[in-house]
Amino acid sequence: MKKTDVDVVVLGTGNAALCAAIAAKEQGASVCMLERAPKSKRGGNSYFTDGAIRCAYGRFQDLRAVLPDLDEEQIQQISMPDYGEEAFMADLLRLTDGQTDQKLANQLVSRSFDTIQWMMKQGVQFTVNENQYYEKDGKRQFWGGLPLKTKNKGVGLVQALFQRAEALGIDIKYDAKTTALKQEDQLKKLIVEIAGEPVEITANAVIFACGGFEANANMRKTHLGNEWEKAVVRGTAFNTGEGLTLALKAGAVRYGQWDGCHAHTTDYHAPKTGDFNKPGDIYKKSSYPLGLIVNVKGERFVDEGADFRNYTYAKYGKETLKQPEQKAFQLFDAQVSPNLRKEYHLPEATCYKADSVEELAEKMDVCPESLANTIRAYNQAVQPGPYNPAIKDGKCTKGVCPPKSNWALTFEKAPFYAFPVTCGITFTFGGIHVSPESEILGDDKRPIAGLFAAGEMVGGLFYHNYPGGSGLMAGAVFGRLAGEQAATFCNRTKPLSSKS
Template identity: 60%
Template structure:
């Protein structure tokens, strides 16, 4: 806030009005103004205001190390290689989610097919540079944050159309079917915030890396804003049979699955703002919450595929933001923040925690690097 970041209540996608009272859910009641795009805009404005130089088209390619101490960084600035002498380096280069080879080697061959939701330039360069000077790998290198995103979303993120507009996160109110016409996850296992980052990989496992979120007229008005955007891919029909005929699915199995699901739905009060326990009985996988029969036309299908957001594997960093070597000793002058920090997420991810991690480790790394530089200057002056 002191650096000009504006926060606001997260009305749009994290709250419902119930009995005249607005309830925020999922542990995420606030957001930055205009989300991530707004956050970056405000940070760059502050950077300009206080006179920090930003070099564009300038790729860091190598860390300069002497006696396990970082003394500089080699930068490819245009067509010239420049060595910047420095007392310390903070790496905040993101993960390797945009690197097909690293995804395939570490997460699995099928991940070559994933859409990259963010920048195409997060190719693991910072991690590789750090490891070249002895940094220790850490965390779940076989894991990542991924989501169900529109099947026709761009293959890499586009700043004119941020990846957020293509996500499809109302699936707890849907049933999701694959090309074979079968369900494959418990759509209502938990609040969206606690399942969306692991269900992307489940979609990736399906034939053709595609699934279909199915809704009826009962829940269509409750869907998140992104379902109403012109970028959303949507199929609509007055009957389930007509809807199945519009999709490249096994139509017989599609209709059978929905019939079995409808028969398994148990009575109970439907409460979309909380886990209501209104589930199914006798089918696998179950639907544990928010189970309504799909019976009121018109009916809707939204095709989704897997979009990778960031990789979980990174560097081992201590509680001061120092990068550690293979003996778990700090590499002097080397710090890291953001998605490069390994060991934070395993298997899953709770919504909003990446921003929190970035804020915490950014503050730690920045403060520690400043303190480290100051101590070096004082040592030199004393001599």
Template identity: 55%
Template sequence: MSNKLVGSSYDTVVVGAGNAALCSAIAAKLQGANVLVVERAPKEKSGGNSYFTDGAIRTAYGHLKNIRQIIPEITDKEAENTIMPEYDTEDFYDDMMRVTEGKSDPELANQLVGKSLETILWMREQGVEFELNKGNQSFVNDDKRVFWGGLPLKTKKKGIGLMGYLLQRSNELGIDIVYDTRAIELVKENDKITGVVVEQTGEKVKINCSSVVLANGSFEANKEMRKKYIGEEWAEARVRGTEYNTGDGIEMALSVGAQKYGEWSGCHSIGTDYNVPKVGDFNKPGDIFKKHSYPLSIMLNKEGKRFVDEGADLRNYTYAKYGKEILKQKDNVAYQIYDTNTRPLLREEYNLEEATCVQADTLEELVGKLPVEKEQFLQTIKEYNEAVQEGKFNPSIKDGKNTEGITPPKTNWAVKIEEGPFYAFPVTCGITFSFGGVHTDKEGRVLDMDNKPISGLFAAGEMIGGIFYGNYPGGSGLISGAVFGKLAGTSAGKYVQNKEEISS
């Protein structure tokens, strides 16, 4: 369709064009709604944060035979040589509650977990292709591929592939999409949403509709909102994904009476390459700057001191909260240190040309190349090596190989850093999305201050508050977007049908 909107009218308008938004649009269309997707970004920068993901997506898959339904290309021989621990709804829910310290809204968490597998299968029906997450979630042991961490699934071709599949399906279904179009205001009449106002080339245009799905992300790309709600230091955080997630949808919802919900002072953040761009580079997508092998490292700040237990848990359950710990350090930087024994075990992103690395044959030479307190840096490594206890190192499980007598301890994967060459990877904090949003029910309907649905208003993805607090299990953001995107779109489509039935 033409990108120009003049006097347009639709059943459902979806704001945003990422994973949650397109799942919403597809689901609403499948309910019979006439759907328009409104995307603030230009076409070449569309896809939201989903475009930048590495595609890992968490689901309560149960056991390998369900994974084979999702990926039928897995051969019998490959299945025989695959060890994949069972991971059911109870495991997923327990992980959610463990990492959020029991704060996740039980109704929303149960919906996310309970609908995760059927949503993956639905995505596959819509043309999304998946593959095993071998590189980052498994090790080969005795000729068997051993998966760990409840995250064996990813979308083919990462986030680029995911958005390509969803966009192709949207086009097949005849869903209209306009770009360079910023939604700025909801129209509410007689306590019902009746339209949305957008800006196109500096002009305001009203689109008439019966329902709106807000799925245009959180406020992580809004520097002032980060400072206001998360903390002054967050002005310095790098934005890992799209520059267009500035809280527009949240502000629009609040302006018509939506209820704030969730941890507005919290966010998903990670340790990322120190030389990462300030906002996501659409020419270098795929989450290539992250540095997630830190459980095998020790991580020191410029003062030469450790500040977290790198081996507290499997990477999937700590990476989303350790970014803010790096942000607290002087100059917002830390250094992951490895020796020649651990270097071959590092994830694929450490081998890319974009990875910043300092290498030396001795620790003294390595530290001499870093802008750090050199004596303390070497002393910390020495004390760490002396604190490492005996035990069998196994990176695929929490091996209990730990330290004693130092603070913070290293609870698992404590191996000495003593054999050169040595490697230092400088990292800083990258923010992914903020945890605060609006309150919805489990079907994606936006709730007002009295916990009642605002007629015609739905939300999905990072806009929903109350799911993540402080941390999250890896891959949960992508599945949350898909689950609540499908639910919100389905609800919006049914809402339109019910209105038509009532009016007739």
């Protein structure tokens, strides 16, 4: 069996793993990354993300430091609310029903903008999130605390981080399946199959950053419920929970909401797992606050206007999964269709178009009478008032259940559009217990020497729901922390790279 020594081993090659590897290397450690997928499918779930990343930027003036491409004319056209640490924390607490681990949340929030600046130094480029504003009175009015995204979405993010990792000389091994981890005399011995050949790697520290169990149908069924067995996997097919299993065998403990996950409505005919030939989160459907959502019986089942989509899509994906046939339809009329996001206009989008509600129902294979009754009851409940999709305008319904709390326009102007959707799972909320410094904690709540975790493997941040873009930010924050702490640990224990 081949043998090799290294200071830090990082499991995974997504955003969290790459940030961890780069941070450890910057601190002087030798680093080896192990990726179960082939090189052509590297990057984990990060490859598929839309790139929106949430941070406590404070004022727009501060955010401009990471948006160097904005010219003065563009700046004058932007109206952007402040979004500081208090606002970020308030969103986390509100959407998780106050269950987020306060210590972990504090790290995420307080280090978010500094980590954005650090990522920029690593070569990641940022741009304004074009899906986060509406044009009004000649201004781009931003909303929802998510005005920033990585240039060229998740593809651009991981490409930049891989370029930096390779420039630093970080060793990346693909087709690498870690089958065992032994801890001997403060050293970690990993047994890894690399392209089918067994290799023993000895390291001072190991960073687990290889995702949750969202791509494992049996684990989804066990922990999330039977209805999740056939859910569409919106990202990589390689996040099957093996890293979690390996960490638990090494002494880690479960933490967080193991029966919870980030889910999103996605095109009903989307691939069953992420298509590496079509990245960029092109199948999701996020403009539903502008319209209505009905199931195959033609009935509404959620308050489409409860909040901005950033704060409801993770929850409403799950609600869609509970519907008959795990199917629903997002409905829009000609009043709002010009404001639909870009993914609605892609050739991959499934769309039915009609000049009457009854004709639309027939194309949807929904009872025309049932859908017409739903639309009629909704229209009669719409209250007067100014409509503004850039703010929570309070334009609502009364006397219909469920209500629509904001952005309630009558559904009456042809042509009408229906987009069939189902639930797509993005990542699981349950993980392992880590300290605010990314150290893996044992059942005595003490750090297990030399073991760290980041990304989806960190449990305790998200419960029931989550603020859009905070998962990508958490991956970067705790990835960077894990890398720095792992390198510090190596320096205390004499790095293997310095041994003869």
